[in-house]
Amino acid sequence: MGLDFVGQDADQTDGNIITTTIDKVVNWGRKNSLWPMPFGTACCAIEMMATLASKFDLSRFGSEAIRFSPRQSDLLIVSGRISIKMMPVLKRIYDQMPDPKWVISMGACASCGGVFDTYTLIQGVDQFIPVDVYIPGCPPRPEDLIDAVLQVQQKISSGASPKGVEIVV
Amino acid sequence: MNEEKEVEEQSKPLVLEKLEEHYADALLAQDETRGTVVIVVRKEQVYAVLEYLKTDSELAYTFLVDVTAVDNSQMESELMQFDYARFMVVYQLYSFQGQCRVRVRVPVHENDLNIPSVTALWKGANWLERETYDMFGINFEGHPDLSRILMPDDFEGHPLRKDYPLRGRGERERFNFDKQNA
Ligand code: SF4
Numbered sequence A: 001m002g003l004d005f006v007g008q009d010a011d012q013t014d015g016n017i018i019t020t021t022i023d024k025v026v027n028w029g030r031k032n033s034l035w036p037m038p039f040g041t042a043c044c045a046i047e048m049m050a051t052l053a054s055k056f057d058l059s060r061f062g063s064e065a066i067r068f069s070p071r072q073s074d075l076l077i078v079s080g081r082i083s084i085k086m087m088p089v090l091k092r093i094y095d096q097m098p099d100p101k102w103v104i105s106m107g108a109c110a111s112c113g114g115v116f117d118t119y120t121l122i123q124g125v126d127q128f129i130p131v132d133v134y135i136p137g138c139p140p141r142p143e144d145l146i147d148a149v150l151q152v153q154q155k156i157s158s159g160a161s162p163k164g165v166e167i168v169v
Numbered sequence B: 001m002n003e004e005k006e007v008e009e010q011s012k013p014l015v016l017e018k019l020e021e022h023y024a025d026a027l028l029a030q031d032e033t034r035g036t037v038v039i040v041v042r043k044e045q046v047y048a049v050l051e052y053l054k055t056d057s058e059l060a061y062t063f064l065v066d067v068t069a070v071d072n073s074q075m076e077s078e079l080m081q082f083d084y085a086r087f088m089v090v091y092q093l094y095s096f097q098g099q100c101r102v103r104v105r106v107p108v109h110e111n112d113l114n115i116p117s118v119t120a121l122w123k124g125a126n127w128l129e130r131e132t133y134d135m136f137g138i139n140f141e142g143h144p145d146l147s148r149i150l151m152p153d154d155f156e157g158h159p160l161r162k163d164y165p166l167r168g169r170g171e172r173e174r175f176n177f178d179k180q181n182a
Helices: A022-031 A044-052 A087-096 A107-112 A142-157 B002-010 B014-022 B043-055 B076-081 B125-136 B177-181
Strands: A036-040 A075-079 A102-106 A133-135 B027-033 B036-041 B063-071 B087-095 B100-108 B114-116 B139-141
Touching: A022 A142, A036 A044, A036 A087, A044 A075, A044 A102, A044 A107, A044 A142, A075 A087, A075 A107, A075 A142, A102 A107, A102 A142, A107 A133, A133 A142, B014 B027, B014 B036, B014 B043, B036 B043, B043 B087, B043 B100, B043 B114, B063 B125, B125 B139
Parallel strands: A036 A075, A075 A102, A102 A133, B036 B100, B114 B139
Antiparallel strands: B027 B036, B063 B087, B087 B100
């Protein structure tokens, strides 16, 4: 967590006042309370469940409040195969999530179709929704998903916009 | 005990005996594999045969396990066998009473894909026949709602046919979002 963003003028204030910018405080809050929306359609989702359960415990990183309503979440975890019939559903869920929102594409299938180079499977969800972090593997280990969440956190605290948002200067 | 078993194995299964008695002209072939009786039935009589298998009190094949199809277009020998029928519609039945299975195969020609629906006999045939229609294009006559079940409604073609390319005909690149969302 760490209060690394804080500017402190200890001499003048006896350490009782901290100064910072509003963006940094907001991002600090955001990054430590990501609310994931699980979109688990296949075997990768099992690893995602393991990540959330006690053994790997994603709540250590502040992302345990899984929401099954896209309107209450800001991190979409696509874990599994997405068929051409499922893609409109995924897109609609992504559209329903409030900004700012981040997307993790978990596993080979979501990222590039994996071994399923067939007539029905989307060869990479990033053709249709913007993806912030890709996780390789079939399936990725829970540690890989945790690493991806940490990468999203890094991205947030660095002040970078999510992939899906156009930066308005 | 052993002798008894041997005698049982040698004797003809009841289902074959009864079918030969009542529907001899419908049977094109018969076989037995791993304890399952396999019969090939003429399309014209398939409904009658299935109804008989279900309703006969001694056989009582009341459970329809599966309906599916096989595309034999790349198996020359099979094609030769049943008058060049490209497809085989397969019904798998189970009898709780006799605790045995029977597989009914029906040759279906490419230029006449109609076959009677068995939804009137088994309600569970509804989705199974829809899947077979979706994947192979078999037309089950009398089905209450023969629409696609796995593929999107606007999908063209029947992807489990052997001549359907594995990677499709470009549908995964060009499927239409707006149309699907509407
Ligand atoms: S990447 Fe592997 S584990 Fe993940 S959904 Fe695909 S096949 Fe399953």
